[in-house]
Amino acid sequence: MSGALITAYRAFNKILKHLPVEESLPDMLLHIIELTEKTFNHRQTSILLFDKNTQKFTPFTNKKRHQLSRERFMINPTKIHFESICSKNKIIISQHITTNNEYREYYSLKSINHLNSCYGLPILSSRNKVLGIIYSHCPQHSLMSDEEYELFEMAATVCSISIEKNIKEQELEYMASYDPLTNIWNRRAFYRQIKMAINNIQHKNEYIIVFYIDINKFKMINDQYGHRFGDRVLKKYASKLQCFNNENTGVARLGGDEFVIYSEVKTLIEANIKKKSILSELNKIEIDEIIITASIGSHCIHANNIKETNIDSMINHADMSMYKEKHLSRSCVL
Template identity: 80%
Template sequence: MSGALITAYRSFNNILKHLPVEESLPEILLRVIELTEKTFNYRQTSILLFDKNTKKFTPFTNKNRHQLCRERFMVNPNKIHFESICEKEKIIISEHITTNNEYRKYYSLKTINSVSSCYGLPILSSSNKILGIIYSHCSQNSLMTDNEYELLEMAATICSISIEKNIKEQELNYIASYDCLTNIWNRRAFYRQINKSIKDIKFKNKYIIIFYVDIDKFKMINDQHGHRFGDRVLKKYASKLKQFNNEKTGAARLGGDEFIVYSEVNCLIEANVKKNSILSELNKIEIDGVLITASIGSYCIHASKIQDVSIDSMINQADMCMYKEKHLSRSL
């Protein structure tokens, strides 16, 4: 085994050792590219990431080092027929691009910039699903040595582990932040986001308004029409609230039939406009001929006073206002 390959092994092992606690996926992939190119410096390395939603490959780029990654990328991802290529689970292309008939239909040679040989390996998940492709390019016709091939396999393995780790982290973050039934924020995410908003407006002449939303007679709706119908009602209200989400407004399900919304506003007039727009969306929703209404309470506070009030206190104030609104509507 060559000294270069031994050094590469150690470097890849170092990446793996620190993978659980350090670095983002873009930084790890960039390290893989740099390490592969450093070991065999007459080749260039690029990575394509597979998007399972669009069924397309996209070039990996690092936001902080965008140009560096773009310069390395030499194969047009739009010309890749991923299903045929990735089913092979082997080296893609060969040492002579222009004479390899097997892959000619998959690539437009005009889109390969000064590359005579190009090797690629599918990046496969632990369940053998395609995650991407890692490529090694060379400006001359060149047969990949056993050492180079082994290095490319190591690089593909590191990429696979890193991408799968990132996917799992995203899934866990989603589960931790979103209500499983309605797919809007849960209580934990709401507290996190409103804390950010509070920090943002502390030194600004703005207000935060909280809206507490309660579906009227929800228990009776469940009893009369069943829990599946009740779930449809909750999803409907959640979808209505999601329409208000933007960088200054966010909605969450606190639990049961109770939802909460916060919004940054510039003045009390804007707060009332926001409240009326939410009321118009949520009041008198009809599902399968059943008319459903909601009660909404609000609490508004200026940035200059917000440090004296806890988030729980703000929510309780909006909750109390909602019950007053509900009691008032019943007495009319």
């Protein structure tokens, strides 16, 4: 084993040791690119990441080193198809750029960087799922040696570990912040976001309004039509409320059939318009020819008075307002 390869092994081990405390996935991938290029300086490295939602590969870029993006890519990601590499676990690209029309738009870059061929390896998960591709771009007539290929496999493995760690972190963050049934914020996430909104309105001298929403006769709906139907009702209301989500408004499920919304508004008139808009969206939702209604209460507070209250108090005031509205509605029916 050569000294260069031993040094590379040690460097990759060092990256893995820092993995638990590394700031981000882009930083890790950047380290991998820099290490492979430093070890074999006649090659250039690039990474494509696979997005399972779009079933497409996208070039990895790092804002700190934007030049790693376009200048180094001798591969056209739109030409790479997921199906063509799914079952392969060896080199997936090994071709001469000058004889493939796919690279025609990259000829100028080829000339500048003296790159004429490339090799690629799939980045595979622990369950053999494709997470991306790592490429090594080579000078003319440069074949990959056994040591270079071993380094390349090592780089792909460290990429895989880094990407999987990032995926698990995102999954844990989602589970901690979102209601599993409705896929909107849970109580924890709502409190975190409304705290930021409260800080924001203090700088703008505006209002924040909290809406408390309760599905009318939800217990009776569950008892009469079953919990599966009740879950459909909750999902329907959540999807209706999600249309109000934006940079100034957040929606959450507190539990049961109780939903809460906060919104930053400039005037009390805007707050009232927002309330009517929400109520109109939720009024008389129909599922399987069954009409379902909801009640809404609100509590609005100006930035000047925000320090005198807290989030629980704001929600409680909106809750009490909702019950007054519900009682008034029943009285009108009678």
